[in-house]
Amino acid sequence: MIKMKDSDNEDDRNKIEKLIAKNFKLSISLGLIFLTIILILPVLNEFASDIMLKPVFGNFTVTLIYTALFIFIMGWIIPLYYTLETDKREREYGEEHK
Amino acid sequence: MILNNPLAIILVLLIVGISVAVTIFSRRFTRTTADFYVAGRGISAVQNAMALSGDYMSAATFLGIAGLVWLYGYDGIWYSVGFFGGWILLLLFLASPIRRFGAYTIADFVSGRFHSQKLRLVVMLGTILISVLYIIPQLVGGGDILGFLLGWNYMTGVVVAGILMTIYVVVGGMKATTYNQIIQCVILWTAMFVTVALALQQFGFSYDNLLTQVSGYTQPGNWLDFQNSFSLILGLVLGTAGLPHVLIRYYTNPSGKSARWTTVGTLFIIGTFYMMAPIAGFGARALLGDDGGLNTALPLLAQYLGGEAFLGVVVAAAFAAVLSTVAGLMLATTGAIAHDLYTNIINPKASEEKQLKVAKLSTLGVGILAIIVGILAQGYNVAFLVGLAFAIAASSFFPVLLMGTWWRGTTEKGALAGLVVGIISSTTIIITNIIGLHNLSNPAIITVPATFIIIYVVSRLDGQIPYDTDEFMLKVHMPGDENLEKLD
Numbered sequence: 001m002i003k004m005k006d007s008d009n010e011d012d013r014n015k016i017e018k019l020i021a022k023n024f025k026l027s028i029s030l031g032l033i034f035l036t037i038i039l040i041l042p043v044l045n046e047f048a049s050d051i052m053l054k055p056v057f058g059n060f061t062v063t064l065i066y067t068a069l070f071i072f073i074m075g076w077i078i079p080l081y082y083t084l085e086t087d088k089r090e091r092e093y094g095e096e097h098k
Numbered sequence: 099m100i101l102n103n104p105l106a107i108i109l110v111l112l113i114v115g116i117s118v119a120v121t122i123f124s125r126r127f128t129r130t131t132a133d134f135y136v137a138g139r140g141i142s143a144v145q146n147a148m149a150l151s152g153d154y155m156s157a158a159t160f161l162g163i164a165g166l167v168w169l170y171g172y173d174g175i176w177y178s179v180g181f182f183g184g185w186i187l188l189l190l191f192l193a194s195p196i197r198r199f200g201a202y203t204i205a206d207f208v209s210g211r212f213h214s215q216k217l218r219l220v221v222m223l224g225t226i227l228i229s230v231l232y233i234i235p236q237l238v239g240g241g242d243i244l245g246f247l248l249g250w251n252y253m254t255g256v257v258v259a260g261i262l263m264t265i266y267v268v269v270g271g272m273k274a275t276t277y278n279q280i281i282q283c284v285i286l287w288t289a290m291f292v293t294v295a296l297a298l299q300q301f302g303f304s305y306d307n308l309l310t311q312v313s314g315y316t317q318p319g320n321w322l323d324f325q326n327s328f329s330l331i332l333g334l335v336l337g338t339a340g341l342p343h344v345l346i347r348y349y350t351n352p353s354g355k356s357a358r359w360t361t362v363g364t365l366f367i368i369g370t371f372y373m374m375a376p377i378a379g380f381g382a383r384a385l386l387g388d389d390g391g392l393n394t395a396l397p398l399l400a401q402y403l404g405g406e407a408f409l410g411v412v413v414a415a416a417f418a419a420v421l422s423t424v425a426g427l428m429l430a431t432t433g434a435i436a437h438d439l440y441t442n443i444i445n446p447k448a449s450e451e452k453q454l455k456v457a458k459l460s461t462l463g464v465g466i467l468a469i470i471v472g473i474l475a476q477g478y479n480v481a482f483l484v485g486l487a488f489a490i491a492a493s494s495f496f497p498v499l500l501m502g503t504w505w506r507g508t509t510e511k512g513a514l515a516g517l518v519v520g521i522i523s524s525t526t527i528i529i530t531n532i533i534g535l536h537n538l539s540n541p542a543i544i545t546v547p548a549t550f551i552i553i554y555v556v557s558r559l560d561g562q563i564p565y566d567t568d569e570f571m572l573k574v575h576m577p578g579d580e581n582l583e584k585l586d
Contacts, residue, residue, distance in 0.1 A: 016568050017506075020575050024504055027190040034186050038179065038331060046324040053317055058306035064316055067175050068376060072369050075182055079189050079365055083358045086194070086577075090355065093577040 026085060030078050037074050041066060106410025107248060113285070113418050114262060117278050121266040124274035131441075131453045134271035135202040135433055141276055141350040147363025149276040150347050152283030152418075153426040154181070154338075154368060156232075157239040158484050160286055160419045161393050163372070167379020168386070168395035171315025173322050174379055178372035180331045184338020185368070187496075188345075189361040194354035195503045195574035196345060203433040204342050204495065205442075211502045211570050212510040215443060220517050222438040224494055225342040227521070229431040230471070231487040232343070233424055237472035239393070240420035243413060256472040259417075263424045264465025267432070268458045272350060275425045282422035287371055289415035293396065294374045296403040297381030305377065311384035326539055333542030337488030340496030343430035428464050436460040485540065486528050493545035494520030501553050503574060506567045512557030520549040 045052050045063055052063035128134050141149070159181060166174030199207050205221040208214075237256055244255030266274050301307035309316055322330065338344065351357040382395040385402055397416070401409035436457040441448055448456070494517045501508045501516075527541035538544070564570075 016572050016575075019577075020504070020506075020571055023575055023577075027504075031187055031190045034183070034190075035335075038183050038335065039328065041179075042318075042324055042327040042331065045318045045327075059309035059313065059316065060306065061316065063318060064172065064309075067172070067179060068373065071179055072182065072373050075186055075369060076365060079186055079362050082190060083362050086358060087355060090577040 022089075026082065030082050034074065034078050038071060041071070103406045103410045105407050106413055109410055109414035110244075110248075110417055113282075113414060113421070116281055117262065117266055117421065120277045120281070121270040121274040124270035124277060127273045128269075128271040129454075130450055131202070131437070131457060133273065134454055134457050135346075135429070135437065136349040137272040137276055139200070139350060139352055141272075141352075143351065143356045143359035143363060145276065145280060146347060146351055146356070146360040147367060148283045149279040150344065150360065150364045151367040151371070152279030152281075152286065152422040153347065154344060154364070154423070155283065155286050155371060155419055156423040156484075157236055157243075157416050157419045159371075159375070160290070160416055161239075161396050163375040164379040164382060164396040164399070165390070165392040165394070166321075167315075167376045168382040168390045169392055170321035171312065171380075171383070172318050173320050173327065175376045176322065176327055176330055177334065178375055180334025181338060182365070182369055182372045183331070183335040185361055185365050187335060188339040189358060189365075191500055192339060192345070192503065193348055193357040193361050196348045196499075197351050197357035198354045198574045198576070200349065202346070202349060202437050203430075204345050204499070205434065205438040208498065208502065208513065209442070211508075211564070211567075212513055213564055213566075214510045214514070217510060217514055217517070218438055218442060220514060221495075222434045224490065224517060224521060225434040225438075226431055228342055228487045228491055228495075229427045229434075230468070231483045231490075232341075233427045233431075233468050234471055234475050235483050236420050236424045236427070237468055238475050240417065240424070241472060241476075242393075243417050243420065252476050253473050256476075257469055259420060259424075260465055260469035260472060263421055263428060264462060264468075267425050267428045267465075268461045271457075272429060275429055276350065278425065279422045282418040283367065285415050285418045286422075287367065289412055290371055290374050290378065292408075293400055293403065293412065294377045294381070296408075297378060297385065297399065300381070300385060300403070308377070308380055308384055312380050315380065315383055325543065326537070329538065329540040329543035332546060333485075333489050333492045333540040336492035336496045336542060336546055338491075340491035340494070340499065341487070342434075342491075342495070343426040345495075345499075346430055346433060347426070424468070428461055428468070431464045432457055432461045435464070482528070482532065486525065489524040489528060489541050489545070490521055492542050493524040493549050497546065497549040497553055501550070501557075505557075506571055507557055507563060508553060509557040509560040509562050510564070511560040511562065512553045512555075515556040516549045516553035519552045520545060523548060 053061050055061055056065055132138055163174060163177050166177060196207060199210060201207060201210065204225060205218045208221045209218040237260060240259035241252045241255035244250050244258060245252050266278060348357050351360055378396055378399060382390045382399040386398055390398055397409055397412050400412035440456045441453050497520065498513045498516050502513055523545045524541045527538060530536060531539050
């Protein structure tokens, strides 16, 4: 393995790894939630079609509401939460390292 | 069919006139390579959100989704969902790191991570491949629209559309492209909004009443089976997050924070647009019956709702969609040729002036090539090329960018193997599908996991982690843009 340029400073290395892990935890949690929401739709349409084709409101079936409305709403809520949370973390980090 | 409509012709000429005026205005701001490629990194989040939306809402999106919903009903909405969903992954995993790295092209980012000219070359070729595959159907659409509108033959339409786009990228660079895309975003969104409002008016402003008229089209399965719908969604979502012309726009933001808010803004603009497009498609089915068409359902619906005048507005908006998307693609391709190939490989000592000159000449070359290929593509069904571009981006760029950004164990050989396997496997599966060897039209379900596995296994076996990986990780992940300056 090529020698790490900054491997001599173990503390720095640990800090970086913790920082990346913290950021990754937020991104991966929200990413998996959204991917599950979006990728489970074809699965539900195939294997739970009785439920998905059930009318909920007039001609709106569960699958139509899920596809044409719910995914979009979640696609706004998740990024907004992520952005506000990341801004907050950056402010806190900035204050800690003033 | 020729549209004999003076208003439509005036509107298209107005769009052309505005584009030229914006280009002349922006010319004074394009003096350095940073101005040309990334508009001096001074585009605000709101401006960038609108420009990215204009860039992303192509003719295929504007006309295609309504057409697919008209033809297949519910299954056409998969495209709305897939095109939208990719932006969330882009925000969560790539937007801030790419901006914090602060370069000009995607090859810069990959090369900065792995210090590899081989990788720079492969990413450059991938960028050109994806962008050209995307440009061809847009130019074909542009030629058709001008022919339809002005009665020009196809070749004249492609040449005029190609020349216009080339001029405004060459002269105005990213700044002119950005301002034009902002204007085109407003035109596209408004045209879709008015179409949907007029369509719903026919049903007492009730979406439910509209759905009553299209009862056979509101359930899944009219077009795609389970395997293909799953793979299509996966390909569109991950492909969006790996498209070079989308990714490079993040370099134009002043900061990582601005890059995140840009994505949130884009999601609100394109989200509302993609919610409206299926309504237009259902409206076309209900009001036109079988008298629509895959690419003409929206214009014909406009004609039904608002006569020749409104048809003209929608056709002019479709032309705006072609302009905005191709300009973004041309900038990505130019960056790959002039910056990655010339400045970083052929002549690293080139002066600032020389670099800018080569960038402009490259744009000119790309424009001429695009026009030639657009003319040669006449009569061919080129719609699948956009799908191919998404499949390649999803199967190669996205996995490499994601793992390179978040897993420090990724090595040059792992990234190279992933890129090559992703590009070759996705292209092979799509071509073998077209010649009828199997029915998997979107390869993402196979190629995306395969690329991730290849990158992981090869990197583990290789173990040659670049010496400054920690420094790179710190630069792209460190909170607070002010910390970046300390690092630099």
